[in-house]
Amino acid sequence: MFTSDEPIYVDSSVLLAVLLGHPQAETAARIWDGHPRRLTSILFEAECRTVLRRADRAGRLALGLPEFERDLSQALTQVSLHDLERGVLDRLASLPELGSCRTLDAVHLATAVLLRERLGTLLFATFDRDLARCARGLGFAVLDDNAG
DSSP states (O other): OTTTTTTTEOOHHHHHHHTTTOOOOHHHHHHHHHOEEEEEEEEHHHHHHHHHHHHHTTTTOOHHHHHHHHHHHHHTTTTTTEEOOHHHHHHHHEEEEGGGHHHHHHHHHHHHHHHHHHHHHEEESSSSSHHHHHHHHTOOEEEOTTTO
16 A cells, blocks of 8 residues: 555545535545645645635535634644646646646646656545546546545
8 A cells, every 4th residue: 555654635525525524524634644645736725714614605614714723723734735837738738638627637637747747656645536536637546435
């Protein structure tokens, strides 16, 4: 299986499953806690904040928004956020496979490809089925809601 010292690219769906208590929360927590070398795009923070605020407006947060934002801020100290740099845009331009992805998913994958090139290895974690399919198409080993 995968070792915990391997770097892992985490999509926002993993952390949001934990924060919002989704059915996959236990698996998401195992992935998060089991891989301390967490990396992601700066989009991760934007997606998490937006989803939390939408959930709050819809009345779906068990606690108040400030508590969830505090938990998010804590989690953000545990992940390395990577900016959108020229290398990410170059990967977007050079990988035709990304044309089958939604825009933000393509940016996540382009970031992950760039990081994998730099690190030599990189796992990918997401609970988004379309993103997982695209990641596998780019040769990533994917940890998802079936990970044990």
